[in-house]
Amino acid sequence: MAAVTTWTGREANALRQALRMSVTGFAEHLGAARRTVAKWSSQGNKVHLRADMQAALDTVLARATSDVRERFEALVRGGTSGALAGPATLPVRDTQTHTGEGGIHDFDSDGDVRRRDLLTGVTISGIALPNVAALLTALVAPRPCNIEPIALPIRQFGREVAAAKTDYQACRYEQVLARLVALLAAVEPTRAEAEGEQRTQVDALASDLYHVVGSVLLKVGDKGAALVAAERSARAAESSQDPVAMAASARIMTHALMSNGHGTQGRQLAEDAAEHLRRGSGLASTDAVAVYGALLLRGAIAAARDDNRDNAQAMLDEASRAADRLGYDGNDRWTGFGATNVLLHRVNIALTLGDAGTAIALARQVPLDKIDLAERRASLFVDVARAYTQWGRYEHGLNALRNAYEVAPEEIRCRPAVQRIASDLAVLARGRVRSAALDFAQHAGIRV
Incomplete structure (x- = not known):
């Protein structure tokens, strides 16, 4: 045709x-x-x-x-005008929302089938991740049959959660999956043995743990299960009564809501949680400032995906003021927040709003030496690859993908967005660029 x-x-x-x-x-x-x-x-x-x-x-x-x-x-x-009068036999996939005792659970209509497949160890995003099945089992089963639930000393529990966060930010996904499975089994026994102030600490740590679980599940494309993990993060944070923990958990909930098609609700949650943190803490600590700014950035992405440019810009500007207040690029409360992180989000939001040229111009301003986290650096290169590919500059797009792969191979194999870019390059590029794109995909383990 x-x-x-x-x-x-x-x-x-x-x-x-x-x-x-x-x-x-x-x-x-x-x-x-x-x-x-x-x-x-x-x-x-x-x-x-x-x-x-x-x-x-x-x-x-x-x-x-x-x-x-x-x-x-x-x-x-x-069709002739307006919405096309297509045949009734062209079904689309709707999102169904179920609310029960465990809170809101938002699954695709085929989510239960897909989850059963995952529990048998299917291939996700072109690679086999059998540990995802174990993670899902640990998330949904009160007592995983293959893991002995053992209470951990609080300091050890904290060190293990921190190690999981570190592995995630370093894009060591196979490693973090194994760690998370064991930690999920330890949450309830550890909490049961804690009392008073120690139980509050366990709740705050559990909130961080479920945050990582949700982030990993979003990486591999299981949006419904990620929302379950986000809800558990929020519940644990609320139990801790730690205002920074509650605001941090709102970050993963915003991300999960947005990924499940509830962008408006996600943006509103981020906005409300950031304001609640500002008023409740006075932003007196660096953790509070970093989480406040990171929440605003997550809300800005949600606004951009809802095509709300003004709101996205306002939240970006407020996040920039928070970065100025913080005064450095850091990783307080695992946010990776700072002025450089704000600029990274400006790149992503320009791309989300369809401004590929603006995204590339902004990306050229990013000081790469100030991006310490592999996940953030790889994400920037993926955004650049996507922008160049949309712009028709396929060789530049391929080079950006190669850079991302050098930074974080597991990130590149894992993300569905990378598969789409690689497939686009394989179809649209010509000559040596197309051959190089196919060779790269084969080397990286990306199916096109």
Whole structure:
């Protein structure tokens, strides 16, 4: 079929339906805001897309299967304006929210099936991670049958949680998975033996532990289970009555809500939690300032994904003021917060809002020598790769992916976003760049 000359909301919506994706899923696939994709759906050919989104849709259509292309062509022929009148046999995946005694649990409609697959050790994001199955079992089972629950001395428990945080930030995911499985089994026995002030300490540590669990699950694409872990982080933090712990747990809850399609709720939670921390603590400690700023950055991302530019900019600016107040690039309360981190988020948010050129210009301003955390450095290179690929500068995109792989190989093998970039390069690049992209994907263990 012929390529689309000019993408309007009508053609974009046809492609979404042909792919059988929800509005939320299509937005995540493109790296666009959900509100933007919803506008395409509702306003049809009245909306003319920006050049960067035109290029992104060209990419998606180019790599689509023949079945998807046939459905797309039929939908384009069948609709005339506004939302396409596609056939009723094109289902999209909805998100179902269930609220029970354990709090809010948000799963895709096929989440239970996927979770059963995970518990048997499926391949996630192109790589086998059998320890993910063990992690999920440890998360959902009160007493994992293959692990003897043993109470740990509080100092040891704290050291182990800190080690898990360190492994995660260093992108040592296989290592952190094994550590988390053992720690989850130790939470309740350790808490049961603690009393008074010590129990409060265990609760705060447990909140950090569940935060890491949620972060890892988001990395491997299990958004529903990540929300369960985030809820447990929030519950443990509330039990501790530590205002910094409660605000820190709101970071992972915001991330999980956002990843499950609840961007508005996630942004509001981050905003409210940051304000509560500011008022309750007076931002008197470096931990409080760092968590406050990191919460605002997470909220800014949620706002950007909801296409709320003004709110995203306001939260970025307030986070920048917090970074100035902190005065250095650090890792207080495992936030990696500071002025450099604010700039990294400006890159990501520009890309989320569809401004690939702005994202690249901002990325050139980042002082790489001030990024100590492998996870943050690799994420920057992935954002740059995605921006260059959307911009049609495929060799630059490939070089950025190579840089990310040198920093954190497990990060590159793990992230679904990297697979999409690698697949785009394999489809869109030509000649030696395409051959190099395929060689890189094979070497890195990325399926394209």
